[in-house]
Amino acid sequence: MTTQPEPALSAIVSERRRLTNLAYRLLGSLADAEDVVQETYARWYAMSREEQDAIDNPAAWLTTVASRVCLDLLGSARVRRERYVGEWIPEPLPDRTEWIDGRSGRVTVDPADSVTLDESVSMAFLVVLESMTPAERVAFVLHDVFRYSFVEVAEIVGRTPAACRKLASSARRHLRESRTSATPAAEVAGVVREFKLAWEARDIEALIGLLDPAVRATGDGGGLVSAELHPVEGGERVARYFAGLDVRRAGVVILERTVSGQPGLVLREGGVIATVMAFDVEGGRIRRIWAVRNPEKLGPWTGSRGRSQ
Numbered sequence: 001m002t003t004q005p006e007p008a009l010s011a012i013v014s015e016r017r018r019l020t021n022l023a024y025r026l027l028g029s030l031a032d033a034e035d036v037v038q039e040t041y042a043r044w045y046a047m048s049r050e051e052q053d054a055i056d057n058p059a060a061w062l063t064t065v066a067s068r069v070c071l072d073l074l075g076s077a078r079v080r081r082e083r084y085v086g087e088w089i090p091e092p093l094p095d096r097t098e099w100i101d102g103r104s105g106r107v108t109v110d111p112a113d114s115v116t117l118d119e120s121v122s123m124a125f126l127v128v129l130e131s132m133t134p135a136e137r138v139a140f141v142l143h144d145v146f147r148y149s150f151v152e153v154a155e156i157v158g159r160t161p162a163a164c165r166k167l168a169s170s171a172r173r174h175l176r177e178s179r180t181s182a183t184p185a186a187e188v189a190g191v192v193r194e195f196k197l198a199w200e201a202r203d204i205e206a207l208i209g210l211l212d213p214a215v216r217a218t219g220d221g222g223g224l225v226s227a228e229l230h231p232v233e234g235g236e237r238v239a240r241y242f243a244g245l246d247v248r249r250a251g252v253v254i255l256e257r258t259v260s261g262q263p264g265l266v267l268r269e270g271g272v273i274a275t276v277m278a279f280d281v282e283g284g285r286i287r288r289i290w291a292v293r294n295p296e297k298l299g300p301w302t303g304s305r306g307r308s309q
Helices: 009-014 017-026 029-046 048-052 058-080 122-131 135-147 150-157 159-180 186-203 204-210 235-242
Strands: 209-220 252-259 260-269 272-282 285-292
Touching: 009 017, 009 058, 017 029, 017 058, 017 204, 017 272, 017 285, 029 058, 058 260, 122 135, 122 159, 122 272, 122 285, 135 150, 150 159, 150 186, 159 186, 159 272, 186 204, 186 285, 204 209, 204 235, 204 285, 252 272
Parallel strands: 209 285
Antiparallel strands: 252 260, 260 272, 272 285
16 A cells, blocks of 8 residues: 655655755854754644645745744844853854764765855845844845745735835845945955965064955854954954964964855864854955854854854
């Protein structure tokens, strides 16, 4: 006797990657995104067969549930981050060919539920999303990134299409005001490489020449490892700060890697990845540096999984 598959099972399972992509962009945390996807599927399988059959568009149902769970989490995340030690930075992601499976500890190639790396997961983009209200963020990501109509967005977030249009418009204003650059990756890679060389040489003048006068460097240790509690600002201050970090000591290696889809740097200490750095480059100079050191945010890089909030 042949067992009949559950209704639309293949369609349901195939949505996992899209849901993970959506939740990560909404939350800036892969660990939380994975929890949201798990919760979404748990709600689907908690329904009876009859209730599942009554849903005309299971994919749309999953998107709605995942988005609403994210909206709730975004509200509570603001409260949790008020207690976070130091600055909170979104979780950086490695190139898909360097993703480490937390269960096996092996490098995997493009895991089925990994996040697609494009401009909407760059650190600069995610940091701007963090400045938005939860409703702005959800409306903007659903409409501008995932191309849902405002009618669909309204149904998901429980507001009118006109209200969702205003939310997305406000979100776009945040992006314009942030001056998030669209510098070609090759140019960013060249500047990041020069920064690496100047840093290793502890060449303050060379570092100053690579930094925008208003550069801002932010570290995130989460209270678990050492990191500056507040951003370091200004070309000379940032240059002297990095020159003062002796990365030539034994066991420290700086590697050029793709970080959240953009050229970045990774510091390996004693064979273990301890810091992942992302950059925002404009006009040949570095405007922003983000250094994530919180080990709970480096799961895909190290093979561990943890909580980052």
